[in-house]
Amino acid sequence: MNYFKKILRFALPYKKYGFLNIFFNILYALFSSLSFLALIPMLNVLFGQTKPVTVPPNLDRIGNFKDYVFNYLNYWTTQYAGDDKMKALVLVISLVISLFLLKNLFNYLAMYFITFLRNGVLKDIRNSLYSKVVQLPVSYYTEKRKGDVIARITSDVLEIQHSFLSILELIIREPLTILFTIVVMFGISVELTLFVFIFIPISGLLISRIGKSLKKQSDNVQKEQGYFLSIIEETLGGLRVIKAFNAENRFINHFKNSTGRFYKFSNSLLNRQNLASPTSEFLGILVIGILLWFGGRMVLITETLDPSSFIAYMGLAYNILTPAKAISKASYGVKKGNAAAERVLEVLETENSIKDAANAIVKTDFEDQINLNHISFKYEEDYVLKDFNLTIPKGKTVALVGQSGSGKSTIANLVTRFYDVNSGSIEIDGHNIKELSLKSLRGLMGIVTQDSILFNDTIENNIRIGKLDATPEEVEHAAKIANALEFINELPHGFQTSIGDAGGKLSGGQKQRLSIARAVLKNPPIMILDEATSALDTESEKLVQDALENMMRNRTSIVIAHRLSTIQNADLIAVMQKGVIVEQGTHQELMDKNGVYQKLVNMQSFG
Structure with a gap:
């Protein structure tokens, strides 16, 4: 009873x-x-x-x-x-x-x-x-x-x-x-x-x-x-x-x-x-x-x-x-x-472990930098990140590279508070992200992932998720920046074309460009790109990479990269192994070190 x-x-x-x-x-x-x-x-x-x-x-x-x-x-x-x-x-x-x-x-x-x-x-x-x-x-x-x-x-x-x-x-x-x-x-x-x-x-x-x-x-x-x-x-x-x-x-x-x-x-x-x-x-x-x-x-x-x-x-x-x-x-x-x-x-009655603090701060802008201070995290028994430190200044592009399982995508999950760190802290402009309201934290960020998650709806409504009150002109402008406008206009119903379950009627490159358009429309100060081009062919990758560069212009970006050719212009590249940074610097600095990064580049070049 x-x-x-x-x-x-x-x-x-x-x-x-x-x-x-x-x-x-x-x-x-x-x-x-x-x-x-x-x-x-x-x-x-x-x-x-x-x-x-x-x-x-x-x-x-x-x-x-x-x-x-x-x-x-x-x-x-x-x-x-x-x-x-x-x-x-x-x-x-x-x-x-x-x-x-x-x-x-x-x-x-x-x-x-x-x-x-x-x-x-x-x-x-x-x-x-x-x-x-x-x-x-x-x-x-x-x-x-x-x-x-x-x-x-x-x-x-x-x-x-x-x-x-x-x-x-x-x-x-x-x-x-x-x-x-x-x-x-x-x-x-x-x-x-x-x-x-x-x-x-x-x-x-x-x-x-x-x-x-x-x-x-x-x-x-x-x-x-x-x-x-x-x-x-x-x-x-x-x-x-x-x-x-x-x-x-x-x-x-x-x-x-x-x-x-x-x-x-x-x-x-x-x-x-x-x-x-x-x-x-x-x-x-x-x-x-x-x-x-x-x-x-x-x-x-x-x-x-x-x-x-x-x-x-x-x-x-x-x-x-x-x-x-x-x-x-x-x-x-x-x-x-x-x-x-x-x-x-x-x-x-399941307790939500990730929720707003009692007096959560509503932060509407990003002013200085993101700091990852001595963070450690594990999904189950073994730690994926161990005493990890990284600073991402405003307006800079920081790329995370490394082998699968090194913890790159985990960083994206932690910065967006999909998961909470086990120890240490992540700060935006000196505020621990646990002190910020989830809505305002995620309002500062746009995400483009390897898997283009789209919904069984029209192209316009899929892009509009980034900004529900956007005008048709804003939606079109976002599609243009994302190199998606040309293929959208070729479709029988343009922006009103239904894309099917999970966007099944579109190619991988087209789906990814819609994901980018969605992030562009949101226009956040911080952009997180989680292996956004790894599943694409060479031609689609070029179109998507151009779209990403358009989007990252004048923004703070965290780029998780599998294809190293896409991050050569990054302001800082952090090379990760088993949850720690083993090398960091610009592309040229890391190549000059003749270390782990150069081996990764040589392996991909050989491939």
């Missing part, structure tokens, strides 16, 4: 719909009982047991309330129909139909208002989850499967709606229906109702024992669903590689194994869940059968109960079965919903 309470906080904005639902559920429960009670005078008319009452009855004590109600109905019927039994029957039938009509009207209104609450909570949970997913640090997704996160936003949230939020429909209506029905049953026969109460706890105990293992099985189902969604996401992302290496059967078998486990878990879960309804119905009919025997004895042998009241009583007893079944199914729903809510709340 702890998870249920946490989910219920999302219902607070929609509480007016909850109160309206409760109001109409109370009316539904009341009229559900009265509609069966109204059968008694109708049956009395049919069986000819109605004796005309010509004087209005008086209620002398509460114990005679039942007789008072029936006598008043009799008096009212006598006043209207006189001795005409068919007229009396029509009147009583009209009363019964009216009560059933009102009962169903109130049922509809209760469901009508709860719909707004259920769907509103569903919407808000999804919005909160998505906001959290966007805000969580990059490091969170190195440990989690993307498909599992998608499963939590989709299927787990739906499970909460179907299970937890279904309880909101039942929590008032079904218990009140049972309560009002039992009150009316007590009014008809105390002895028979006490007999019923002997069997209800036995039935409840049997039903509760069935559902004890449901939460664990439901958890297995939802985890497996997240796993095969991950396989789908990875398959779609790497489809070319799978086909190129004829690995289709390997991935198909991998997926089949996952869906096989899902099949087994689902069968086990649903078979237990499906056992709830027939078990509760059989136990209910068993109680009805015993009632028929015990009540029939009261009618036929002891004559302590009249036939009309007994038939109405049996209708009321059966009226308890439907809400009792609903409550038993809801108890299973709680167990299933518990597993889903736990997975959703795990994401919502």
Whole structure:
């Protein structure tokens, strides 16, 4: 129930719909009982047991309330129909139909208002989850499967709606229906109702024992669903590689194994869940059968109960079965919903390790330099950077070179605060970046990475991510600087051309130039280029390199380079090995040293 309470906080904005639902559920429960009670005078008319009452009855004590109600109905019927039994029957039938009509009207209104609450909570949970997913640090997704996160936003949230939020429909209506029905049953026969109460706890105990293992099985189902969604996401992302290496059967078998486990878990879960309804119905009919025997004895042998009241009583007893079944199914729903809510709340309650400080500074400009002071960092066990020091003056281009795994890209991740250093500090104009607001820190920076990350949208909207309020002229100017305007104008719809999923309709060089245009439009004082040309052919590299030089003009730039030919004009080149700087200087200074840098240059020249 702890998870249920946490989910219920999302219902607070929609509480007016909850109160309206409760109001109409109370009316539904009341009229559900009265509609069966109204059968008694109708049956009395049919069986000819109605004796005309010509004087209005008086209620002398509460114990005679039942007789008072029936006598008043009799008096009212006598006043209207006189001795005409068919007229009396029509009147009583009209009363019964009216009560059933009102009962169903109130049922509809209760469901009508709860719909707004259920769907509103569903919407808000999804919005909160998505906001959290966007805000969580990059490091969170190195440990989690993307498909599992998608499963939590989709299927787990739906499970909460179907299970937890279904309880909101039942929590008032079904218990009140049972309560009002039992009150009316007590009014008809105390002895028979006490007999019923002997069997209800036995039935409840049997039903509760069935559902004890449901939460664990439901958890297995939802985890497996997240796993095969991950396989789908990875398959779609790497489809070319799978086909190129004829690995289709390997991935198909991998997926089949996952869906096989899902099949087994689902069968086990649903078979237990499906056992709830027939078990509760059989136990209910068993109680009805015993009632028929015990009540029939009261009618036929002891004559302590009249036939009309007994038939109405049996209708009321059966009226308890439907809400009792609903409550038993809801108890299973709680167990299933518990597993889903736990997975959703795990994401919502994950502590964001990278967030603004209490009094974060909003910095809008870059004035002096970036200092990396004795920083050390590790992703897992081994340190990627060790006591690393570097100063990047304003307006200068500093290039980081070295073999793969030397820590070059990690510098970009730390300066942008995608990750936080384990020790040491990174300062911009003397301010530790942990003291700056994340929005203002990242507002100072533009990033162009090796992988051109584009979205399934138009070219204009992909560039405009750099500046959402940019004019069409500004977008065009950014494309021009990025050497992208020529190929954009050749496309059938120009800037309004949709580029497909991850920019699949464009070449690598075209995608990279759009990434550069996006960074140009943002116009930040600090530019970070993470191997921006390493995946391109010679012709595309030349166009992109020209675009990069246009963009870096009069800016502070951190260039992580694999192709050393692209950074020969850098103001400072830092050569890295295993997380430390082993050489630094200009291209010519490093060549004159005849050290590590010259070996790297010679290797690439030979290549």
